[in-house]
Amino acid sequence: MVLLLAAAAVPGVRAKAVSRDVYYGANALGLTYYTPESLGPMLNWTTKEIGYLLFMTQYTDPATNATVVINSADQYWDLQRLGLAMGLMDSVRIFLIETWEFYPVNKQRVTDIISDPSVGIASRWSIMSAKTPDKHLRVGQFASIGSLFADPFNPVGGITDYYSKKVWNLIHDTGGTINFDGIYVPYRCKWALERGNFVVPNNAVIYNQTRGWIAAHAGETANVKVTVTCDMGEWQNGVKMTVDDIKNYIAFYYAWAYKDTPDDPYYDSALSDTAAKYRTYLGFQFTDNGYVVYGNYVHPFADDVTAGNYVIYPCMPWELYWAMGELVANGGAYGISRRYSFSSSGENLVQLDLLTKEHVDDLAKVLQAISSSGAMSTFPGIDWSAATSRINADLDFYSTYGHFVISNGPYILDMYSPENLYLKLIKFNGQRSTFNDDPMLPEDGYADVIEYQGVQNEDTLLLLVAEGEFDIGLFAFGANKYLDLSPDLLSNLSLYNVASSSVDLTLNPYHDQDKDAPIVTLDTGTYFNPFAVREIRFALNYLVNRRYIVDNIFHGGAAPALSGIAPSDPASKYFTPVYRALGLTEEGDFNYAMRLIDEGMKNAMEQVARYGHTLEKRDDGFWYFDGQPVEVKFVIRTEDERKDIGLYVSDLIENYMGFKVDRMLLNRQKASEIVFRKPISTYEWTLYTGGWGAGGLGSMYPDWQIYYWYSPLGYYPNFQDPRHQPDVTVEEVLEAIGKQYASVDAYAKAVQNASRVYFVFNNLGTPDAFSTSQYVSRTVPISTRTVSKLAGEFSMTDATSSDVIVSVGGPLVNPITAEYDDAALVHMAIGDGGITIVTPQGNVTWRVPKPWWNVTEGYFIIQFFNDRTTGALLVTIYGTDADSTAAGAYYFLTHIYQNIDAYGSLNYIVGLWSDTEFGSDIPLPGSSQGDTSGFSAGDDIIIVAMG
Incomplete structure (x- = not known):
């Protein structure tokens, strides 16, 4: 079947x-979103073009001068799937596993806690949800550096280290948050987002520190309008939040993110990202509980991402931001001798820390001065006189708690003792509400008191959690660490996994750029690079058994990737x-890998021969190039399980690919020197863990993933030129995938000429x-040999x-059908008391009857495949139940086989x-339990999908 692109798909481009x-x-x-017709010139694209488009959201094709812009979620995910399929087929980087570490929780004390594999129990939601009998949560924190926090605690330019962020997340709330599905959703604020063209009104303003609130963009056109409504709850000092907190907070960042004069003291260069974000704002109209903002940033299709750019919600009272600004920019005017910065430290300069007593005392002096006699600096639109009562509340809070970490979240910082590595949070009972009822994003914490205690030895920390001194260990350990615990102590723990890293095989595909052959020419000689052969690279995906790595090297502490x-x-x-x-599974596919290796080496033999070289496989099982053994220079990291992975993969390469392996066991520093800091053309390595x-x-x-992992715009295989230039195109990957799907007319021809037809x-x-x-046997000519096999005794090899193989019965009872169900265009998904038939035209669901044998209707599927390993034709016929399978077999004989021309181009029915x-034309599986009717030739059959 040949189908022609519609000329209208890409204007000006020939079909x-x-x-x-x-x-x-x-x-x-x-x-x-895309059909083969609408892809047009994109059929010639590689991961380079698609990676750029996904990352930048638009791309102009130099071949056609046409610009492609992402404008819908369907389009975005189509491009992602195309990009990944091409990246996997090119196989310069082959991911193996996602490693896990495990957070320990004392199961005697903690009876419930929110957890997610991406963060384990380290999220705000986990600590808030942890249930203990006395509502008292004791958290053990690993403090290897001798302190709880590594960075200064201020919300403008600090709070960047792992542990300070975890504590801060319990003290403050955000307007919106990313949920566990990766979507930005309302929390303390909600919004209504409108896309389109909007004229910025005359009363939509931005802030300028010398001119105040000005309508700088009135009359301009915005392409988004966002109405943000926020909860105006209480601050932890008891003061009611007002819209001035939002308004003056926005003004503060306008002042500090922009350099208004060459020596502007109210400027911090570390806020350049904030400045870039604020440039997308064309004007604010403030309301009693939020604002309307006009802007020029719009995500191509994701409204949640767009909203995330425009939701602004302060985490401290506005006067504290501006008072900190006075301390940093103008401290001398208040009699402060120290020079402060929000984001940096150095000679005669300290980074502001709201948990350091001297810093807090200096800030108190500034607040007291402003409260009694006014600020030394004034800014248009900032009314210091209106803040007197608020400042007094801040100072009262300071007198009570000894710090100015005043926020709006579920917990108050009650006590901090850095010398004792101790911190205590107490529940904040002031007014606050959220716009989200997701139980995974709770509004309130369960514990009334949360205590953090630092421990400088990780073994001690784990032991104290197991013994019940701590309820939670806020440090994730590898699976091997838990093997050292006694069974009694281990039985006291619940372990919550978190993804900690990924391990891949990075391949060097370099070959001489002036030769279309896998040859590398150096001063030391000419070499054959097996990983310059795409089929060899691709084969590694199937030769490696990721499940083996997880079970035997990581002992379950990882997941196949x-x-x-x-x-x-x-x-x-x-x-x-x-x-x-792609038929890519965690166990791999050894037979397919061997076929790819055979095809790749056969092609390589022909390619090198054109340049006067020889490539042969000798009786010892190894390949030789110009009489010398082909060698893989494998840089294997030695610090962790990657060493064992490297040794495992080395054995696979020698035993099944037939290449000698130089196992270069190196640490990070030495490996990086070779792999990442030198061009791949030096050919000092060919494989790396x-x-x-x-x-x-x-x-x-994942906007950046294809760009970064699978295209020459990122690590491909490193950031040094020359980088590998992919040659797998969209068309090529679609054809390669599509070849495994046969059509009805292939069956008629195949059974006429088959050596054997297996049932x-x-x-x-x-x-x-x-x-x-x-039924099925009657579709085979009497002259063709037929062989009947039980599914458990037959292998495609x-x-x-x-x-020709005809596999009858569903994937639950027939492993041959199951082997192809993963790759099939139509497949069954089992769950929730039924079976869903997933088809390109849409899904249908069949419910299991009660009793199970009382089947009165069901679905059948007939599909055709070209086995990618043997080249044999395979037909699968199966149904949601035995009667439906019989109906499918009957329909195959009486309708499809009798009308090959009408069904000829179809792959599935x-x-x-x-x-x-x-009555029934075949024995009934439930006859002993009362079943009296099943499939018979007079029953109704309706075709619901075909393609």
């Missing part, structure tokens, strides 16, 4: 023929069609066996390219069988 394989490939990847989109990433669910289409840190819970949109079913005497003999004729 191009698209093969049926491209169509099937697009269906397999689950493309919903099939790509750079880690299993804990909120976006991972969108990429399942890619793995299904890479490791990458996990990013925690973030947005669900494979789950067991003798079952309805599936009867369906095979009664028994077949050859001239064989889904039918609905209804029991409309009493």
Whole structure:
């Protein structure tokens, strides 16, 4: 079948023929926005173009001068799946596992806690939700540096280290927050977002520290309008929040993020990101409980990301921000001898810390001076005189608690003793409410008191949690650490996993740029680089058994990772069609790997021969280039489990690929010198066990992943030129995927010429066996040899390219059908008391009847495949139940086989069988329990999907 692109798909671009394989490939990847017709010139793109488009949201193709802009979620995820499929096929980087560490929790004390694999129990929501019998939570914190916090505690330019952020997140609330699905959602604020063209009104203002609130952009056109409504609760000093807190907070950042004069003391260069964000604001209209903001930043399709740019909610009273500004910019005028900065420290300069007594005392002097005689500096729109009562409340709070960490969250910082590595939080009972009822994002904490105690030895910390001295250990340990605990102590713990890093195989695909052959020419000689052969790189995906690595090297402390989109990433669910289409599983596919290796080396032999070189595999099982053994220079990191991974993969390469391996066992410093700081053209390495840190819970949109992992715009394979230039195109990857889907007309031809036709079913005497003999067998010419096999006794390796296999019965009872169900364009998803048939045209669901044998209708699926390893044709026929399977077999004989021309180009047919004729033409599995009717030739069959 040849389908022609509609000329209107890409104006001015000549239509191009698209093969049926491209169509099937697009269906397999689950493309919903793009069709092969609308892809047009994008069929020639690689990860370079798609990676750029995903990262920058638009791309102008120099070949056509046409600009592609992302404007919908469907388009975005189509591009992501195409990009990943191409990246996996190019295989310069092969991810293996996502490593886990485990937070310890004393199960005798903590009976419930929110956890998520991306953050474990380190999130604000986990600590807030932890339930103890006495509502007293004791947290053990690893303090290896001898202090609880590594950075100064101020919300303008500090609070950047891991532990200070965890505590601060319990003290303050945000307007919106990212939930566990990676979506930015309302919390203390809600919003209404409108896209379009809006004229900025005359009363929509921004702040200028010399002119005050001005309508600088009145009359301009904004492309988004966001109405933000916030909860005006209480500050922890008892003062009611007002819109001035929001308004003056915004003004503060306008003042400090922009340099108004060459020597502007009210400027901090570290706030450059804030300045860039504020440039997207064209004007604010303030209301009693929020504001309307006009702007020119709009995410192409994600309203939550757009909203995140415009929701502004202060975490301290406004007068504290401006008083801190006075201390930093003008402290001398208040008799302060120290010079402060929000974000840096150095000679005669200290970074402001609201938990350091001397700093807090200096800030108190500034507040007292402002309260009694006014500020030494004035700013238009900032009314210091209106803040007197607020400042007095701040000073009262300071007198009570000894600090100015005054915020709006669920807990108050009650006590901090840095010398004792101790911190105490108490529940804040003032008025505060949220605009979110997600139980995973609670409004209030369970504990009345939370105590943090620093411990400088990690073994001691773990032991104290197990013994019940601490309820929670706020430090994640590797699985091996827990093996050292006695069974009694280990039984006291609940362990909560968190993704800590990913491990990959980074490959060096370099070859001489002036040769279309996997040859590397150096001063020391000419070499064959096996990883310059794409099929060899791709084969490693299937040769490696990720499940083996998880179970035997990490002892369960990891998860198989099939790509750079880690299993804990909120976006991972969108990429399942890619793995299904490529047949990529955690166990691998040894037979397919060997076929790829054979194909790749056969092509390589021809390529090197054109340049006068020889490549041969000798009786010892190894490959030789110009008479010398082909060698893989494998840089293996030695600090952790990557050493064992490297040794495991080395054995696979030698035993099955036939390449000698130089196992270069190196630490981080030496490995980095070779792999990352030198061009790949030096050819000092060909393979590396890479490791990458996990990013925690973030947005669900992985804009940078294809760009970074799988394109020459990122690490491909490092940041040194020359970087690998991918040659896998959109069209090529779709064709490669689509080739595994055969069509009906292939069956008629294949059975006429087949060496053997295998009938494979789950067991003798079952309805599936009867369906095979009664219906399917009659589609095979009498001259063709047929062989019946039980599914448990048959392997696809028994077949050859001239064989046909008909597998009858569903994936739960027939492992041959199950083997193809993952890659099928139509498959069954089982759960919630039913079976959902997933098709490119939409899904249908069948409910299990009660009793189970009382089936009166069901669905069947007929599909055709080209086995990618043997080349044999395979047909699967199965249903939601035995009667439906029989209906499918009957329909295959009486309708499809009898009308090959009408069904010829189809890959799958889904039918609905209804029991409309009493009786049954095959034995009933529930006959002993009262079943008297099942499938018979007079029943109704309706086709519900085909393609």
